[in-house]
Amino acid sequence: MLQMHDHTNCQSCNQRFNSVFCKAREEYVNLINEQKVCNVYRKGQTLFNEGSNPFGVFCINEGKVKLSHLGDDGKEQIIRLLKQGDVLGYRALLSGERYSASAVALEDTQICFIPKELFISVLKQDAGLAFEMMKLLSDELHKAELKITHLAQKPIRERLAETLLFIKETYGYEDDGITLNVRLSREEIANLVGTATESAIRLLSEFKKDGIVELDGKKIKILKQKELIRTANLQD
Amino acid sequence: MLQMHDHTNCQSCNQRFNSVFCKAREEYVNLINEQKVCNVYRKGQTLFNEGSNPFGVFCINEGKVKLSHLGDDGKEQIIRLLKQGDVLGYRALLSGERYSASAVALEDTQICFIPKELFISVLKQDAGLAFEMMKLLSDELHKAELKITHLAQKPIRERLAETLLFIKETYGYEDDGITLNVRLSREEIANLVGTATESAIRLLSEFKKDGIVELDGKKIKILKQKELIRTANLQD
DNA sequence: GGCAAAATATGATAAAAATCATATAGCCAC
DNA sequence: GTGGCTATATGATTTTTATCATATTTTGCC
Numbered sequence: 001m002l003q004m005h006d007h008t009n010c011q012s013c014n015q016r017f018n019s020v021f022c023k024a025r026e027e028y029v030n031l032i033n034e035q036k037v038c039n040v041y042r043k044g045q046t047l048f049n050e051g052s053n054p055f056g057v058f059c060i061n062e063g064k065v066k067l068s069h070l071g072d073d074g075k076e077q078i079i080r081l082l083k084q085g086d087v088l089g090y091r092a093l094l095s096g097e098r099y100s101a102s103a104v105a106l107e108d109t110q111i112c113f114i115p116k117e118l119f120i121s122v123l124k125q126d127a128g129l130a131f132e133m134m135k136l137l138s139d140e141l142h143k144a145e146l147k148i149t150h151l152a153q154k155p156i157r158e159r160l161a162e163t164l165l166f167i168k169e170t171y172g173y174e175d176d177g178i179t180l181n182v183r184l185s186r187e188e189i190a191n192l193v194g195t196a197t198e199s200a201i202r203l204l205s206e207f208k209k210d211g212i213v214e215l216d217g218k219k220i221k222i223l224k225q226k227e228l229i230r231t232a233n234l235q236d
Numbered sequence: 237m238l239q240m241h242d243h244t245n246c247q248s249c250n251q252r253f254n255s256v257f258c259k260a261r262e263e264y265v266n267l268i269n270e271q272k273v274c275n276v277y278r279k280g281q282t283l284f285n286e287g288s289n290p291f292g293v294f295c296i297n298e299g300k301v302k303l304s305h306l307g308d309d310g311k312e313q314i315i316r317l318l319k320q321g322d323v324l325g326y327r328a329l330l331s332g333e334r335y336s337a338s339a340v341a342l343e344d345t346q347i348c349f350i351p352k353e354l355f356i357s358v359l360k361q362d363a364g365l366a367f368e369m370m371k372l373l374s375d376e377l378h379k380a381e382l383k384i385t386h387l388a389q390k391p392i393r394e395r396l397a398e399t400l401l402f403i404k405e406t407y408g409y410e411d412d413g414i415t416l417n418v419r420l421s422r423e424e425i426a427n428l429v430g431t432a433t434e435s436a437i438r439l440l441s442e443f444k445k446d447g448i449v450e451l452d453g454k455k456i457k458i459l460k461q462k463e464l465i466r467t468a469n470l471q472d
Numbered sequence: 473g474g475c476a477a478a479a480t481a482t483g484a485t486a487a488a489a490a491t492c493a494t495a496t497a498g499c500c501a502c
Numbered sequence: 503g504t505g506g507c508t509a510t511a512t513g514a515t516t517t518t519t520a521t522c523a524t525a526t527t528t529t530g531c532c
Contacts, residue, residue: 069381071389072469079381094374100381123367130366131359137373138330144380145305145315145336151387152430153307156519186480194388196520201481217480217528233308392489422510432490437511453498453510 009033010112017085019059021114023132028122036112047103047111048089054099056115057089063109064171064182067101068191078192079144081106081170081182090133093119106182154233156195160203161232163193164213168222176221183218207231245269246348253321255295257350259368264358272348283339283347284325290335292351293325299345300407300418303337304427314428315380317342317406317418326369329355342418390469392431396439397468399429400449404458412457419454443467 010033014022021032038061041047047058050070060082067080067088079101082088092099093116123130150159164180171181184192190200204220207213212228214221222228246269250258257268274297277283283294286306296318303316303324315337318324328335329352359366386395400416407417420428426436440456443449448464450457458464 069385071385073389075389077385077388079384091374091377094370095378096371097378100378123370124363127360127363127366130363130370134330134359134366134370134373135332137370137377138327141327141373141377141380142331142333142336144377144384147384148315148380148387148430149305149307149313151384152313153309153311194384197479198481198521199519201479205481215480433509434491434511435489437509441511451510 010036013059013061013085019085020087020129020132020136021059024122024126024129028126028129032114032118032122035118036114038110038112041105041109041111043105043107043109045105047105048099050099050102052099054089054092054116056113057087057093057119058103059112059114060084060086060088061110061112063111064106065103065109065111066106066188067103069101076188076191077194078188080140081167081192083171087136090119091137094137106184151194156193156199157203157206158231158233159193159195160189160200160207161228162234163189164220164222165225165228165232165234167192168225173222178214178221178223180220180222185218246272249295249297249321255321256323256365256368256372257295260358260365261362264362264365267358268350268354271354272350274346274348277341277345277347279341279343279345281341283341284335286335286338288335290325290328290333290352292349293323293329293355294339295348295350296320296322296324297346297348299347300342301339301345301347302342302424303339305337312424312427313430314424316376317403317428319407323372326355327373330369330373342420387430392429392435393439393442394467394469395429395431396425396436396443397464398470399425400456400458401461401464401468401470403428404461409458414450414457414459416456416458421454 010021010029013019014029021029024032036059041063047065048054062084065082065086065088066078067082068076068078071077080088082103088103089099091101123133150162154162167180167182167184173179174181186201186204187197189204190197193200204213204215207228208215210227212222212224212231214223246257246265249255250265257265260268272295277299283301284290298320301318301322301324302314303318304312304314307313316324318339324339325335327337359369386398390398403416403418403420409415410417422437422440423433425440426433429436440449440451443464444451446463448458448460448467450459
């Protein structure tokens with residue numbers, strides 16, 4: 001049986017990280033705490049599927065999740081990486097559409113589920129939370145628009161460097177201070193960068209040859225972060 | 237002197253199109269109507285610049301606007317095309333950041349300006365409007381994520397076809413029922429597709445040779461819409 | 473532990489797209 | 503209208519990237 005420390009309580013969540021829900025008024029936090037349903041998803045398990053009807057929002061308590069589209073030819077495009085405290089499933093709910101992306105656990109993950117009706121009603125009553133939600137959406141939109149520009153204008157080498165830095169921003173390093181704190185397949189890295197798997201592998205090998213990274217299976221160590229930033233050619 | 241029909245009145249706007257602001261409660265529509273400032277921007281004039289501080293939101297009364305990022309190497313990436321009834325400038329305001337994009341009039345355009353404080357305060361009081369705003373943001377986010385997938389996975393030929401269809405969706409046809417109702421330079425089309433100007437020109441020529449479009453300067457006529465849809469290879 | 477399947481790696485080749493070059497057409501100012 | 507500038511067009515070439523092919527390594531599993 002999977003053992004995970006029990007944090008399935010919105011009050012304790014608030015102390016651990018800054019979820020949008022923490023910004024709700026106390027009475028609503030309590031309401032959410034009562035009605036939520038918590039579950040553990042094993043690595044590779046699906047939270048929801050592209051094309052199905054949204055039934056609520058998810059809040060990650062512990063673990064990591066990827067959110068991805070399936071392209072017209074069936075190729076996966078990873079559009080977001082999520083960690084503890086992050087909320088997902090709200091996009092489709094707010095638009096009143098079916099899920100446009102699938103969510104899959106990248107490792108064993110503990111997640112709370114908040115039913116659609118509750119989420120909507122709290123959002124309608126709590127202007128502060130609504131504002132935080134708008135801010136969250138705006139931030140995501142900003143990131144998406146930056147990604148559009150980079151996909152359109154930057155070569156794959158720069159995008160891979162940027163992606164590695166993005167993974168580092170999202171999940172940080174392990175205790176050694178250099179190993180990226182997530183295990184992604186080369187294919188997943190490619191689907192994040194927006195390139196062919198072979199190209200991602202090839203460029204990672206080049207980065208290794210240049211001493212920028214060290215590769216040990218799915219473990220990626222960033223040896224020269226500055227060089228990586230230079231390679232990513234970031235202005236912003 | 238530029239002559240434009242005077243629609244600078246939120247009540248009459250409501251009858252003409254469905255702006256988010258039309259969804260506000262009547263008292264707030266009236267408040268906005270009183271405090272807004274209307275102006276005409278000539279073709280090519282800038283509403284706001286990437287990097288500057290947001291001072292409010294704009295609502296297009298009549299005309300067309302492009303919203304674009306500057307890539308790290310100075311190349312423009314057009315991220316949105318806007319028409320009458322559309323609102324812009326809210327992204328940065330809600331995120332509490334500087335503008336991440338510039339807005340430029342594509343033709344002579346009449347625009348109302350709503351000051352930041354008013355926008356925020358109405359948004360905080362009117363839950364219905366806040367909800368519409370979240371819906372708007374969610375829809376934009378969805379579009380952006382689709383675009384990311386297409387940029388990452390589709391060849392330029394398909395993306396150009398898709399872009400032409402997108403322009404048609406946004407601005408429609410002129411009275412003849414086939415001419416796209418906007419004038420964009422080849423460079424702007426390329427910056428919408430995310431490709432080099434020469435590639436956009438070349439592929440447009442191919443579309444013309446295939447009888448899919450007819451080119452007459454900046455006028456683009458869609459002769460075979462079905463063929464264009466097939467070329468875009470859209471699933472969704 | 474050892475086998476099969478999957479993931480990673482790397483080379484060769486093909487395809488796609490950008491860049492460079494140059495010609496022509498359209499447009500604005502005078 | 504004319505000159506000069508800019509936008510469009512098109513060909514040639516190079517660069518980038520994807521695809522195909524084939525090892526090699528890793529991983530899950532009995």
